[in-house]
Amino acid sequence: MPRYPLLVLVLIVITATATAEDADPRQVITLPSDMRGAFLAHMRHHMDSLDEVMGQLAGADFKAAAKVAREQLVQGSGAGFGRYLPIEFREMGLGMHRAAADFAVTAEAVPTPPTAADWQKTMAALQGITSQCRGCHAAFRVE
Numbered sequence: 001m002p003r004y005p006l007l008v009l010v011l012i013v014i015t016a017t018a019t020a021e022d023a024d025p026r027q028v029i030t031l032p033s034d035m036r037g038a039f040l041a042h043m044r045h046h047m048d049s050l051d052e053v054m055g056q057l058a059g060a061d062f063k064a065a066a067k068v069a070r071e072q073l074v075q076g077s078g079a080g081f082g083r084y085l086p087i088e089f090r091e092m093g094l095g096m097h098r099a100a101a102d103f104a105v106t107a108e109a110v111p112t113p114p115t116a117a118d119w120q121k122t123m124a125a126l127q128g129i130t131s132q133c134r135g136c137h138a139a140f141r142v143e
Contacts, residue, residue, distance in 0.1 A: 026141040031084050039081050040142065046096075049073050050129065053103075062114065062122060066107035073100035073129065089140055096132035103129055 031039055049072035056065035075097035082090050103125040110118045 024141065026139055027086065027088075029085060029089065029140050029142045031081075031142060035081065035084060036142065039084075042081070046073065046133070050133070053126070053129075057107075057122065057126070060114065062107045062110040062118075065122075066104040069100045069107065069129075070104040073097065074104065075101075086140075089136065092132060092136040092139070096129060096136070099125070099128040099132050 049068060052068045052072070053065045056062075056068060073096070075094065085093075103122075106125040107122050110122060114122075
């Protein structure tokens, strides 16, 4: 069997991958090299915190979920990244922090035992946080 069809397939995959990367419509954020690692670690911390919030909700511990959101996701430790970020990115970040504060208020108010309506309100508030994350990641990429 000739090897050329395999070579052609490999070239098509490489070309498609390069085209997909070239077509990335997200705005590039270029950070100084000494800030890039810290910034990405800060973003990963947000993901870890969000995962912890969801873990607390999975255990139906609304108060603990509210505490994590309040202590880890509500605005407070910008670490000085703002001066390198476009205003649109900063606005989306503030939106995430506000959504986390709203979630904390909603989750903190849930009585024991929670009703179906309590779960719905809390999950809607959680989705308020994740929609901010999704929007930012869809609009920006860090290089």
